[in-house]
Structure formats: structure tokens, C-alpha cells
Amino acid sequence: MSGFRAPRGTQDILPEEQPLWHYVRKKAEEICCNYGYGRIDTPVFEATGLFTRGVGQETDIVEKEMYTFNDRSGGSFTLRPEGTAPVCRAYIEHGMNSLPQPVRLYYLAPAFRYERPQAGRMRQHHQFGFEVIGDGSALVDAEVIRLAWRFFELLGLSRLSIVLNSIGCRQCRPVYLEKLKSFYEKNTDKLCPDCRVRLEKNPLRLLDCKQDKCQPLAMEAPGSVKHLCPDCLSHFELLEKYLAIAGIDYQISHRLVRGLDYYTRTVFEVLPEDKGSQSTLGGGGRYDGLIQEIGGRPAPAMGFAAGIERIILNLNRQGISVPALPRPDVLLAYTDGETRDEALAVSEGLGSSGIGSVLGREGSSLKSQLRQANNLGMKLAVIIGSDELREGRAVVRDLQKGTQETVSRKDLGLVLTASLNI
RNA sequence: GUGAGUGUGGCCAAGUGGUCUAAGGCGCCAGGUUGUGGCCCUGGAGAUCGAGGGUUCAAAUCCCUUCACUCACCCCA
Incomplete structure (x- = not known):
């Protein structure tokens, strides 16, 4: 530490x-x-x-x-x-x-x-x-x-x-405070040490003392409502x-x-x-x-x-549960420098149509990026490898079902919107 | 300000004088051949044992001091 x-x-x-x-x-x-x-x-x-x-x-x-x-x-x-x-x-x-x-x-x-x-x-x-x-x-x-x-x-x-x-x-409060003080002054011997100080400084506080010996007195003490x-x-x-x-x-x-x-x-x-x-x-x-x-x-x-x-x-x-905060459901995974650049561009594109996404960590293997996606609780992973890059496609993997499909990158926004029910 | 309890890696935690240059679990990272997670297996990073001083041949383990945290008093939200 x-x-x-x-x-x-x-x-x-x-x-x-x-x-x-x-x-x-x-x-x-x-x-x-x-x-x-x-x-x-x-x-x-x-x-x-x-x-x-x-x-x-x-x-x-x-x-x-x-x-x-x-x-x-x-x-x-x-x-x-x-x-x-x-x-x-x-x-x-x-x-x-x-x-x-x-x-x-x-x-x-x-x-x-x-x-x-x-x-x-x-x-x-x-x-x-x-x-x-x-x-x-x-x-x-x-x-x-x-x-x-x-x-x-x-x-x-x-x-x-x-x-x-x-x-x-x-x-009316000063009048009441006098009543309260005179009540307590008759009983100073039954008060805790703190309350003896309170009697002079702030008599109202006598009423909420939690000491056992002061409880009975506080109960019997005159109430302010009766002296308004x-x-x-x-x-x-x-x-x-x-x-x-x-x-x-x-x-x-x-x-x-x-x-x-x-x-x-x-x-x-x-x-x-x-x-x-x-x-x-x-x-x-x-x-x-x-x-x-x-x-x-x-x-x-x-x-x-x-x-x-x-x-x-x-x-x-009371065990009351509250709604989760919004967070992205998509991780964009890639395999090398070129596909990384494309993934970055795709992330921007998705963002402008309201789909949040996180990029896989630079330098991580695909396996590792998918592990990250899982650890982050992502619903979907989009994989852009060199094949996909060349063919203008992307793999959309559903991490809950364990299924995946290859789609045209032009349609990616629509496909993701559909799978995420946005 | 007063009183009590606690203090070992990010979290939980074993260990109460030598075998501790500190177990285990969770978490994290990485691998288990060819571009793919979750289970499983293997490996890795990560702790001057809250800090300082003392006792002892030897201390995470004993003593003192100190700091922090927790709980309670006081008071308040």
C-alpha cells in the first residue's frame, strides 16, 4: 500500500x-x-x-x-x-x-x-x-x-x-426553556455528567440524551408542544x-x-x-x-x-436493486496493424450511429481480446481480420449464444442494432 | 475529544519465535499449434507481513511507540 x-x-x-x-x-x-x-x-x-x-x-x-x-x-x-x-x-x-x-x-x-x-x-x-x-x-x-x-x-x-x-x-421558547430547566434542576442528582453541562449550555439537548439514567427523566420532562x-x-x-x-x-x-x-x-x-x-x-x-x-x-x-x-x-x-448504467455491448477485435486501423474507423462509425464499442487491447491475440470481451460482459464481439478487411466484411459473434455470422461491413450498424434491440 | 477492536499481494485469507527470501482461493495476464471468449489444465506478474524502534543467535509471529481502518460515545445527514 x-x-x-x-x-x-x-x-x-x-x-x-x-x-x-x-x-x-x-x-x-x-x-x-x-x-x-x-x-x-x-x-x-x-x-x-x-x-x-x-x-x-x-x-x-x-x-x-x-x-x-x-x-x-x-x-x-x-x-x-x-x-x-x-x-x-x-x-x-x-x-x-x-x-x-x-x-x-x-x-x-x-x-x-x-x-x-x-x-x-x-x-x-x-x-x-x-x-x-x-x-x-x-x-x-x-x-x-x-x-x-x-x-x-x-x-x-x-x-x-x-x-x-x-x-x-x-x-414561547424562552418560557418553555425555563420550565424545562426548573424541572431538571430539581433532579440534577439523577443526571449523567454530560447532562449537567447541557443544563447550563443547551437545555433542549437534555431531552435526547441516550444515557440510561437520563431516560426516565427525559420521558417525564415537560414537552414543548404543551407550552407553545x-x-x-x-x-x-x-x-x-x-x-x-x-x-x-x-x-x-x-x-x-x-x-x-x-x-x-x-x-x-x-x-x-x-x-x-x-x-x-x-x-x-x-x-x-x-x-x-x-x-x-x-x-x-x-x-x-x-x-x-x-x-x-x-x-x-433493504436489498433494493437499482438499474445498471448504460455501457457498450460491443468489443471490436482485430488481428494486426491494418485491421486495427479499420477497427478504429469502424468504432467511430458505430459511435456516430449511437452504438457504443470498445477496442480490443493493442498487442493482444484474438483469443485474448475475446477473453477481454467476455470479462467486460460484452454481448457481442465484432472481429475484423485480414480476410474480412480484404472482403469488406466483419464477423459478428454473439458471446451469449456462442454463434457468429459474417456480414458486410456496410451493414454492420444495422446488424448490431438488430442484435442489440436498440 | 473519549473508548474498544483490527491491520499479511487488488480482494479474501493460512501462518502465533527458526522448515516463511510467506500457503491457498478470487481476480488479473499469458499459453494449451493453424485468426475465436466463457469450463478445464499449465504458467506468470504481484507482499520490504501498516510504519518505526526494541528483545533474541533467529520475529509476520514477543515488547514499546506510532499511523491507519472499523465500531461505539459525543453530535449529526
């Missing part, structure tokens, strides 16, 4: 894995187009401040996971750790608030976080996400959840579930109604909180049945304050992002 390897937490996606990747991306684009979303691609790095302000100074992402560097101008930049803030930046930068609202955008892009890799967690991973900006209606919340759900359905994944919660807004202000409550009730109409099942969990500071009101996740660690397939929520936070005119928004690596993990676990 020689010196260089892919950096820790990154991976090469080899040709044999590409059909899965292609499948997921294609389904994502398909469904987004149907729901009226336009694709957006943003730079792989952004000004660091976009994330420290947008995602939140207190989050793990900003505190310890960002790939930040200075370029030669001295400016500080960061490899995108998540997709929402950049999309919002683009929305503001391009004046999309003067487009008909809401604006619907989706993206397929890599994201980078400095973490210890493990199953389903990479330093470079890939997200499929979509955002609806400029409409605060619960109808939009329902739309994002529907789209997320229908996407997984379209992929063929089954036995997934949606977990839903509302964590309130600037008005009237506006947030009616928003949440409307969302439930819309989801019911759409026929989407979900469970409400007051223990669902998400790690990014920008969420308001609705938060949700999509989980597979066999919840291991790092199992969340995707998550999202409403972020009504983000656009303003990063310098835009206030605009409500709602979005979702899924991890493509985790999707593929689950496609594999």
Missing part, C-alpha cells in the same frame, strides 16, 4: 457504486421537478461568518467541526458544513425575495464536518436538500414533510417513520391537519430537538426501522429567523436535508 490515501472520513466512489448514486440523484431531481423546485448549486466554500452567524455559535458544528482556512487574501472561509445557510445567502444575494413567493430550491452537494468517522458518518458526505423560502404557512411545513416522505417512498425504502415536534418561537404560544400552537395544529389530509403518518416526540440553532416551530426527522447509531436518514424544520440573521429582509422558511450515504446504506440493507 503506497503513501497516499483518501483523507480520513472521505471516500472514493468507484464505478461499481455509481449506479446507486445515480439512482438516488435521479429520483431526487425527478421528484423535485414534480413539486416545482429549482436546482441550486452554491460554492463548496463560503465566508466563515455565514455559518457562525447562521448555524449558531453554540452548535457543535461551529464549535468544533468546521473546515476553516484563510486564503491568500487573508479572508476566512469554511467548507460548507450544511446546505441551508448557503442557499439562504444565495436567496438574499440574488434578490429572490422579489420573485413570486415562496421560492422553492433544492440541492445535491457535498458537506464537510471534522468528526470521527463511523458507520453512516463521514467527514465529507453528500446531502440532498430542499428549502421553501418566503412563506410561513403550515401548508409549506406539510409540503416539505410530504416531499421528504414521498422521496423515500420513490426510492423504494420501506419501514421508515417520521418523528415530529414543535420547539416554538422566540416568544397561541400562534405556534395553531401553526402546529394546522400542520397536523394537513398531514392527515395528505395521508402521512408520524409520531410526535417532545424529545426531538435538532442541533442547529436556527430552527423555529416545526422540526422533524425521518428514521429507519432498525435505528442504530447515526441512523437518521434526514431531518429538517422551519427556520423563520435565519434569513434576517444573515442580513436579508425577514423571510420565513422551511427545509429538509438527507444524507445520501445513509440512504445508500439503507437501500443496501
Whole structure:
């Protein structure tokens, strides 16, 4: 094993894995187009401040996971750790608030976080996400959840579930957090060490602690839904109604909180049945304050992002097979320099009529070229030897049936098209 | 950042102090007469046994260090 390897937490996606990747991306684009979303691609790095302000100074992402560097101008930049803030930046930068609202955008892009890799967690991973900006209606919340759900359905994944919660807004959340803190303060002796820190720093996180000793407390702790202000409550009730109409099942969990500071009101996740660690397939929520936070005119928004690596993990676990990618079915074999030149010309000719082909390896015997054809899984081999060259013919060998015929080279395109059912 | 496990040719893998200048399988390459694959047969290429140091007459095999990978915690997609 020689010196260089892919950096820790990154991976090469080899040709044999590409059909899965292609499948997921294609389904994502398909469904987004149907729901009226336009694709957006943003730079792989952004000004660091976009994330420290947008995602939140207190989050793990900003505190310890960002790939930040200075370029030669001295400016500080960061490899995108998540997709929402950049999309919002683009929305503001391009004046999309003067487009008909809401604006619907989706993206397929890599994201980078400095973490210890493990199953389903990479330093470079890939997200499929979509955002609806400029409409605060619960109808939009329902739309994002529907789209997320229908996407997984379209992929063929089954036995997934949606977990839903509302964590309130600037008005009601502080009140709720006080309630939560006072509940936990009465029970500090029953908390794990981590949770004692959380109590001060980020009380919401107390709720999703996985330590056994914290479980009972988290179950009993006051839920945010019971402490929503009237506006947030009616928003949440409307969302439930819309989801019911759409026929989407979900469970409400007051223990669902998400790690990014920008969420308001609705938060949700999509989980597979066999919840291991790092199992969340995707998550999202409403972020009504983000656009303003990063310098835009206030605009409500709602979005979702899924991890493509985790999707593929689950496609594999559920044994879902995906279509193969197109590939040539013909190998052109030859026997010497002159026939090689002719084979090259034939390959070009076939290519221009839409028939892909691969030339046999230079210097290989005919036997060896046919072996190559077999190893490559070719359906047909076309053999041009000196006899064929002289007579204006070619041998078309069917590698599956083991039969062959000699045809005029003028007709080769037609013969191949017929045998390949193109 | 913390904890555990693993590390022998592209892949799987035997070997736990000398017979290892490392078995076997897959894959790859080539041959099995005259221009023809897939099965079979034969041959070939390919490993400083993750790296560095130590113990020993002798180490892939023991000790130390280090790196990487895997899994889990944390957190998230």
C-alpha cells in the first residue's frame, strides 16, 4: 500500500457504486421537478461568518467541526458544513425575495464536518436538500414533510417513520426553556455528567440524551408542544391537519430537538426501522429567523436535508436493486496493424450511429481480446481480420449464444442494432 | 475529544519465535499449434507481513511507540 490515501472520513466512489448514486440523484431531481423546485448549486466554500452567524455559535458544528482556512487574501472561509445557510445567502444575494413567493430550491452537494468517522458518518458526505423560502404557512411545513416522505417512498425504502415536534418561537421558547430547566434542576442528582453541562449550555439537548439514567427523566420532562404560544400552537395544529389530509403518518416526540440553532416551530426527522447509531436518514424544520440573521429582509422558511450515504446504506440493507448504467455491448477485435486501423474507423462509425464499442487491447491475440470481451460482459464481439478487411466484411459473434455470422461491413450498424434491440 | 477492536499481494485469507527470501482461493495476464471468449489444465506478474524502534543467535509471529481502518460515545445527514 503506497503513501497516499483518501483523507480520513472521505471516500472514493468507484464505478461499481455509481449506479446507486445515480439512482438516488435521479429520483431526487425527478421528484423535485414534480413539486416545482429549482436546482441550486452554491460554492463548496463560503465566508466563515455565514455559518457562525447562521448555524449558531453554540452548535457543535461551529464549535468544533468546521473546515476553516484563510486564503491568500487573508479572508476566512469554511467548507460548507450544511446546505441551508448557503442557499439562504444565495436567496438574499440574488434578490429572490422579489420573485413570486415562496421560492422553492433544492440541492445535491457535498458537506464537510471534522468528526470521527463511523458507520453512516463521514467527514465529507453528500446531502440532498430542499428549502421553501418566503412563506410561513403550515401548508409549506406539510409540503416539505410530504416531499421528504414521498422521496423515500420513490426510492423504494420501506419501514421508515417520521418523528415530529414543535420547539416554538422566540416568544414561547424562552418560557418553555425555563420550565424545562426548573424541572431538571430539581433532579440534577439523577443526571449523567454530560447532562449537567447541557443544563447550563443547551437545555433542549437534555431531552435526547441516550444515557440510561437520563431516560426516565427525559420521558417525564415537560414537552414543548404543551407550552407553545397561541400562534405556534395553531401553526402546529394546522400542520397536523394537513398531514392527515395528505395521508402521512408520524409520531410526535417532545424529545426531538435538532442541533442547529436556527430552527423555529416545526422540526422533524425521518428514521429507519432498525435505528442504530447515526441512523437518521434526514431531518429538517422551519427556520423563520435565519434569513434576517444573515442580513436579508425577514423571510420565513422551511427545509429538509438527507444524507445520501445513509440512504445508500439503507437501500443496501433493504436489498433494493437499482438499474445498471448504460455501457457498450460491443468489443471490436482485430488481428494486426491494418485491421486495427479499420477497427478504429469502424468504432467511430458505430459511435456516430449511437452504438457504443470498445477496442480490443493493442498487442493482444484474438483469443485474448475475446477473453477481454467476455470479462467486460460484452454481448457481442465484432472481429475484423485480414480476410474480412480484404472482403469488406466483419464477423459478428454473439458471446451469449456462442454463434457468429459474417456480414458486410456496410451493414454492420444495422446488424448490431438488430442484435442489440436498440 | 473519549473508548474498544483490527491491520499479511487488488480482494479474501493460512501462518502465533527458526522448515516463511510467506500457503491457498478470487481476480488479473499469458499459453494449451493453424485468426475465436466463457469450463478445464499449465504458467506468470504481484507482499520490504501498516510504519518505526526494541528483545533474541533467529520475529509476520514477543515488547514499546506510532499511523491507519472499523465500531461505539459525543453530535449529526
